[in-house]
Amino acid sequence: MSAAADKARRRVRRAPHVFCTWQGEGRLVQSPRRASGVPASPLVMDVLDQLGAWTDVDRLARTVDLPPPVLDIVLEGLSAHGLIETEGDRVTVDDGRPEATPWHGWSPAAYLFHLATRDVTFARRDSAEPDSRTPRPPAELPPLGTFDIALPPPGLADASLRATLRDRRTHRRFAPGPIPIEALGTLLGITFGVQAWAHAGEGPLALKTSPSGGARHSLEAYVWVRRVDQVAPGLYHYRPGPHALTRLDDRTEPGSVTSWLPAQPGYEDAAVVVVLSSELARVAWRYRSARAYRVVLIECGHLAQTFCLVATALGLAPFCTAALADTVIEGDLGLDGRMQPAMYVVGAGRVVPGAWQPHAGQPAPPLEITELGRALADRVTRRSNGPRPRRRRASGR
Ligand SMILES: Cc1cc2nc3c(=O)[nH]c(=O)nc-3n(C[C@H](O)[C@H](O)[C@H](O)COP(=O)(O)O)c2cc1C
Structure with a gap:
């Protein structure tokens, strides 16, 4: 059988839980598993409307009245965005309906969020790589006011x-x-x-x-x-x-x-x-x-x-x-x-004896123990003498 005949004979359906949002001027249709979607044009919506169940691609071409090569391009785009599935491919989103499950009484957004965070491909490098386009957000917030009250060090009696x-x-x-x-x-x-x-x-x-x-x-x-x-x-x-x-x-x-x-x-x-x-x-x-x-x-x-x-x-x-x-x-x-x-x-x-080393084959990062960290290490619990006086910072925020 030719590749073209194979393509026409394959069956596709709308991926479960596809949803639509209004963004700026237009509508966007997307899968809960993807960060981006495609514009919900009348053609895209028409194709997705037809795909509530497994459908032969050649039959779909007749229903939506598109030449097969054009429909193929549309289907490729929808597939790349996780909006349709091809029969026989590994299904990546649970297709069970939330009716009759505890999700039913909650907002559909809760179930979409749950689906969006399932089975994440952690092995993919880009899923955990830092974003090189923006600077790293600071690890601490800057002071949000003019005055600090220095607190007594933690004093936990239970060693x-x-x-x-x-x-x-x-x-x-x-x-x-x-x-x-x-x-x-x-x-x-x-x-x-x-x-x-x-x-x-x-x-x-x-x-x-x-x-x-x-x-x-x-x-x-x-x-x-x-x-x-x-x-x-x-x-x-x-x-x-x-x-x-x-x-x-x-x-x-x-x-x-x-x-x-x-x-x-x-x-x-x-x-x-x-x-x-x-x-x-x-x-x-x-x-x-x-x-x-x-x-x-x-x-x-x-x-x-x-x-x-x-x-x-x-x-x-x-x-x-x-x-x-x-x-x-x-x-x-x-x-x-x-x-x-x-x-x-x-x-x-x-425990592996010796110094803590989070990853095998990689040295532990150098640790700079803070005052607070030292307070936990202290053998003697320091007594609190009440809060120290307020100090005005030399410069405000
Ligand atoms: C919600 C949560 C998810 C985490 N997921 C992972 C993970 O997927 N892989 C991993 O190696 N460590 C994971 N960790 C552990 C953190 O990487 C670890 O807590 C962090 O590096 C700080 O080190 P510490 O726990 O020794 O203080 C997770 C921790 C939390 C709280």
Whole structure:
């Protein structure tokens, strides 16, 4: 069969969740996965209107009354912008409809944002390269007024808390060997375990070491045990009430950590990898606003920080990463990506002895410890004598 006949016979459809905005003078149609779109001309809209289902290209040419070579150019442009899909190609956007899912009660913008940030290709160089066209934004804001009040140095009496806060670093290489089961129990129990049940009118509400909007605690911990004494390697779900791990029947470990965390080979030696997945229905049952999704994202940060601090206190090397292969992780764990999306990954392993070195093969950047940093390192807690007097800065902003 000729290439031209192949082209005519192929089937295309509109990519799911394509949306339209009004910008300046005109309309723009785009995919949630792309930063740019194409002008929503009558021709583009006509073609997209016809493509609600898989459609033969030759039939489409007749319907929109375009010569096939011209239609090919239009389709190439739409495909390059992620606006149409060709049958047989890898589908990159979840095509499930948000109806009958927790997203339905929130603004469509929440779902579009969620889709826009899924399965990002972190391996692509340009996705994480600094923008060379503009200067780097300053790391600190300039003074926003004329006066400063110099604050007393931090004085945290609890030396072990001080040391834990000071020593937490993100590790991306780990010493070989297992961590004790007790360490795993401590990590999971303190971070995700239920510390108390509050008996509210709606039913029992879990209280944990982290806060949670409306005490929904939608984030579940799925644990990939890799090297833990007395626990067989495999995929587990942590049950926060009884403080137990349930082995996920019929689920097999992926071949490598990089299939979950692309382009991050350093995590291969981690002892444990924990996926935070949100049971969105728990949140949507109470909150019918897109802000509920923001709350879920914020809660990921609370739990991850607790996990990293507990790991540090245990003398382990923690990490957290947002560079996930969402769809692969959800598939491996048997999660429904629309109802129970993978949101964030944390993990821990054994510390490599010697100075902290975030990346294998690269020296650690030189650190200049600040006054505040030194205060955490101080053995003696300094007493506060109250705020120092205001100082007028020599020059204003
Ligand atoms: C939300 C979030 C996402 C992150 N994603 C990644 C990531 O994709 N890859 C990675 O190597 N580190 C990731 N990190 C770790 C940061 O790179 C790290 O926190 C930062 O370099 C500061 O170093 P520190 O954690 O040792 O203070 C992430 C951290 C946060 C809070």
